[in-house]
Amino acid sequence: MKYLFLVFITLSLSYSQNLIKNGSYVIDKKLYLSWQDTRENVNIRHSYDGALKYCQDLRLGDYDNWELPSRKQYKTIIDMSRKDELMISRQFKYIMPVDYWTQDTRWQSLNRYAYYVFFKSGSIYFNNKSHEKFVRCVRKMNK
DSSP states (O other): OHHHHHHHHHHHHHHHTTEEEETTEEEETTTTEEEEOSTHHHHOEEOHHHHHHHHHHOOBTTBOOOBOOOHHHHHTTOOTTOSSSOOSOTTOOSOOSSEEEEEEEEOSTTTOEEEEEETTTTEEEEEETTSOEEOOOEEEOOO
16 A cells, blocks of 8 residues: 555656646646636635636636636646645645636536535545635647
8 A cells, every 4th residue: 555655656746747837827748738827716716607607718818718627637736745735736826725626517416516626635526516616727738
C-alpha cells in the first residue's frame, strides 16, 4: 500500500511540472489546457446552471471559449502531495479548500445532481445542482 501511495505522489509531482502560471491563467503544457486563475475563483459562487453560464459567458484575455471543467480535467490539477488543506497544484494562486463544480452530471432523481471537486481532500462528490459552489473555468488551447 505504501508503494502505491509513493507511485501516486511521484506521478502527481512529475505531472505538476507541466503546469505553468501565466498571469490570469495556469497553462497545462501537456494537455493544452488553459485554466482560469483569477480573484473571481474565490469570490463568486453559483448554482450548477449558473456555473455553466458563467463559464460560457467568460471573456478572459482574448478568449471566449471557456467551459466548466470535467472531473477528468480536474484530476490533472489535484496535488495529493501537499501537506496543507489545498490539494491543487501550487501554480494556482486563487483557490479555496472547498467545492468547485464540474460539468459532469449524475443521473439520479430526474438528473438534479452534478459532481464537484472538494479541494480540501482532492475528492470528487455530487450534490443537488441548486447548491452554490465556486467556479473555475478551463479552455482547450490550439496545439
